[in-house]
Amino acid sequence: MVDTKPVVFFVLGGPGSGKGTQCAKMVDQYGFAHLSAGDLLREEVILLFHFISLIDQKQRDSGSETAQLINQYIVEGKIVPVEITCQLLKKGMEKKGWAEKRFLIDGFPRNQDNFDGWDRVMGDLVEVPFVLFFDADEETMINRIMERSKTSGRNDDNIESLKKRFDTFKKETMPIVDLFDSNGKTQKINALRTIDEVFEDVKKAFEPYL
Ligand SMILES: Nc1ncnc2c1ncn2[C@@H]1O[C@H](COP(=O)(O)OP(=O)(O)O)[C@@H](O)[C@H]1O
Ligand SMILES: Nc1ccn([C@@H]2O[C@H](COP(=O)(O)OP(=O)(O)O)[C@@H](O)[C@H]2O)c(=O)n1
Ligand SMILES: [Mg+2]
Numbered sequence: 001m002v003d004t005k006p007v008v009f010f011v012l013g014g015p016g017s018g019k020g021t022q023c024a025k026m027v028d029q030y031g032f033a034h035l036s037a038g039d040l041l042r043e044e045v046i047l048l049f050h051f052i053s054l055i056d057q058k059q060r061d062s063g064s065e066t067a068q069l070i071n072q073y074i075v076e077g078k079i080v081p082v083e084i085t086c087q088l089l090k091k092g093m094e095k096k097g098w099a100e101k102r103f104l105i106d107g108f109p110r111n112q113d114n115f116d117g118w119d120r121v122m123g124d125l126v127e128v129p130f131v132l133f134f135d136a137d138e139e140t141m142i143n144r145i146m147e148r149s150k151t152s153g154r155n156d157d158n159i160e161s162l163k164k165r166f167d168t169f170k171k172e173t174m175p176i177v178d179l180f181d182s183n184g185k186t187q188k189i190n191a192l193r194t195i196d197e198v199f200e201d202v203k204k205a206f207e208p209y210l
Helices: 019-030 037-054 057-075 082-096 112-122 138-152 159-182 195-209
Strands: 007-013 033-036 102-106 131-135 186-190
Touching: 007 019, 007 159, 019 033, 019 102, 019 131, 019 195, 033 037, 033 082, 037 057, 037 082, 037 102, 082 102, 082 112, 112 159, 131 159, 131 195, 138 159, 159 186, 186 195
Parallel strands: 007 102, 007 131, 033 102, 131 186
Antiparallel strands: none
16 A cells, blocks of 8 residues: 655754744745644634634634743743644645655654654654754854844743743753754754755755755
8 A cells, every 4th residue: 555644844943043934935835834833822722712703702712822821931031832733734634634744743852751742653654764953052042032022022032031932942942952962853953044045055954856
């Protein structure tokens, strides 16, 4: 039988390292499917709040509770429980077309809970050839996020939330990057150059899959 498992590449890096920017270029130029865990969580908050007036009282309470919980985690720079995030990713993959795609899953797995939850639900269903890791120093990332904050409208693109996000990144996400690395599955990209220069290295990493 032909193996039709989807291929998933995780994309990690600190806030502002350029994950979203580079994934968008892969979508434009090579037709990869891009799912950002952070974007899906922000959309879920909007969706739950938007539909709250249309549903019955019981669903309304649980919907607004979930929306508030996600929002609180985001502002505090903490990682939302994987049950929520993994379900959004799985639904997102199904929506894009399950089997034929090369998926870029951006901002995930960000901690051990994300890693374990994914493994339980998705481990046997997909292949993960490697993790793309965008390496940048904190000063560069802070400058990029503060610039992005002028237009992003995100409630975590401010210096207080950003400090917490860096803390979470160092304590919880870097061990996951190191874990993949110890299995020879981390492709590290120097994210300090121009967008186009970084993209040249991204393309090289994906060469066998283009
Ligand atoms: N190589 C780069 N050089 C300069 N600015 C960049 C670069 N890559 C991304 N940016 C800018 O930095 C900000 C953060 O990029 P983004 O892709 O949203 O990062 P992430 O998803 O990792 O948080 C955006 O405003 C983006 O336009
Ligand atoms: N796997 C994930 C990804 C994001 N998030 C939350 O969403 C926030 C924003 O994530 P993001 O990936 O959009 O942020 P950037 O690194 O792209 O700036 C994180 O700080 C977390 O609070 C999460 O809880 N779990
Ligand atoms: Mg992003």
